[in-house]
Amino acid sequence: MAEHAKRLGMEVSIAVSHAVQMARAEAIAAYPITPQTHIVEHLSSLVANGDLEAEFINVESEHSALSACVGTSAAGARTFTATSSQGLALMHEILFIASALRLPIVMAVANRALSGPLSIWNDHSDIMAARDIGWIQVFVENGQEAFDHTVMAFKMAENSQVLIPTMVNMDGFILTHVVEALEIPEQALIDRFLPPYVPRHQLDPKRPMTMGAFAMPEIYLEVKMKHQVTLMNSYDRILAIWEEWGRLTGRHYQPVERFRTEGAKILLLTMGCLGEVAAVAVEELREQGLPVGLLSLRLWRPFPFAALREAVNGAELVIVCDRALSLGGGAPPVLAEVRSAFYSLASRPAMLGYIIGLGGRDVSPEDFKEIVARAQKENPEAPSQEFFLYGVRG
Numbered sequence: 001m002a003e004h005a006k007r008l009g010m011e012v013s014i015a016v017s018h019a020v021q022m023a024r025a026e027a028i029a030a031y032p033i034t035p036q037t038h039i040v041e042h043l044s045s046l047v048a049n050g051d052l053e054a055e056f057i058n059v060e061s062e063h064s065a066l067s068a069c070v071g072t073s074a075a076g077a078r079t080f081t082a083t084s085s086q087g088l089a090l091m092h093e094i095l096f097i098a099s100a101l102r103l104p105i106v107m108a109v110a111n112r113a114l115s116g117p118l119s120i121w122n123d124h125s126d127i128m129a130a131r132d133i134g135w136i137q138v139f140v141e142n143g144q145e146a147f148d149h150t151v152m153a154f155k156m157a158e159n160s161q162v163l164i165p166t167m168v169n170m171d172g173f174i175l176t177h178v179v180e181a182l183e184i185p186e187q188a189l190i191d192r193f194l195p196p197y198v199p200r201h202q203l204d205p206k207r208p209m210t211m212g213a214f215a216m217p218e219i220y221l222e223v224k225m226k227h228q229v230t231l232m233n234s235y236d237r238i239l240a241i242w243e244e245w246g247r248l249t250g251r252h253y254q255p256v257e258r259f260r261t262e263g264a265k266i267l268l269l270t271m272g273c274l275g276e277v278a279a280v281a282v283e284e285l286r287e288q289g290l291p292v293g294l295l296s297l298r299l300w301r302p303f304p305f306a307a308l309r310e311a312v313n314g315a316e317l318v319i320v321c322d323r324a325l326s327l328g329g330g331a332p333p334v335l336a337e338v339r340s341a342f343y344s345l346a347s348r349p350a351m352l353g354y355i356i357g358l359g360g361r362d363v364s365p366e367d368f369k370e371i372v373a374r375a376q377k378e379n380p381e382a383p384s385q386e387f388f389l390y391g392v393r394g
Contacts, residue, residue: 099134104157121360255304264293350380
């Protein structure tokens with residue numbers, strides 16, 4: 001355990017709330033939606049009890065929640081919110097505005113399937129519908145990562161050379177509602193890592209300025225290009241923040257996490273907490289002599305092209321596991337992105353896409369082993385399908 005830390009059993013949603021508290025957030029706007037409700041519910045208690053000095057704004061919808069965050073962040077406050085599924089969809093208009101205004105809002109998303117049919121269970125369809133909103137986006141696998149990245153998200157977003165809102169994706173219920181043993185650093189360490197937020201631009205009646213001005217076609221393209229360049233350039237600063245956190249806590253993070261990839265000819269690629277389930281399958285397959293490894297994609301935006309190419313180097317087959325459909329299209333979202341990282345290379349591994357766990361469908365280690373077995377029977381150069389819906393009945 002890291003020096004100056006306590007080891008506690010805690011629900012992951014509550015751990016995220018404590019991370020926001022220890023980050024000394026100054027404004028929180030919230031609307032409850034399953035399965036993120038425990039995060040903002042606990043934050044409201046912390047504010048009401050005087051344990052967190054912040055404005056807690058109750059609103060009538062998720063659209064209003066993010067709109068309020070735009071206002072508080074523009075006024076110079078360290079700002080947080082959380083949402084899920086239909087709530088993220090209702091925020092959609094404002095998601096683009098927050099990033100275009102370069103407001104360093106932090107948001108936790110408890111990933112959940114989108115309606116219809118109505119489902120409160122976990123998959124990644126909500127965030128894949130919002131992948132091009134111009135935010136920094138990370139995925140976590142367990143409660144410790146959720147706590148750590150909530151703290152780090154403020155530092156990522158608030159970096160004076162970045163100033164881009166940041167989203168921490170965590171799987172609904174199967175992560176948010178479990179109790180795990182977590183290392184919670186002392187407040188002094190958090191304060192040393194995350195100093196008070198000093199806004200670069202701030203709405204102030206004494207110094208009037210314009211935010212979100214109208215843009216003629218002659219300048220719109222250049223503004224969007226600047227946003228793209230800044231988001232891609234945030235990559236190195238994200239790495240530096242992970243490195244600093246690792247020095248302080250002993251917990252190190254990478255854009256693409258690797259497990260048993262040494263000598264692996266077949267790689268599973270996952271996002272979110274099912275990576276830990278896949279790791280069990282990989283360990284068992286390794287014991288049977290099969291050269292299988294696992295990659296967990298942590299950084300979704302900006303997409304880690306170079307890190308992914310390096311991690312895949314030497315593999316013959318990559319099995320990409322998506323948790324969302326691209327309805328009416330071809331490859332599902334993660335498979336499409338992974339393919340794009342290799343399209344221009346003369347030498348690249350074969351790739352197969354499997355869609356798993358939609359609407360909270362259970363995925364076990366045995367399922368991952370079955371996926372590997374099925375993939376080995378396919379011709380990767382001419383697969384029988386563009387992608388495979390694993391476990392579908394009928």
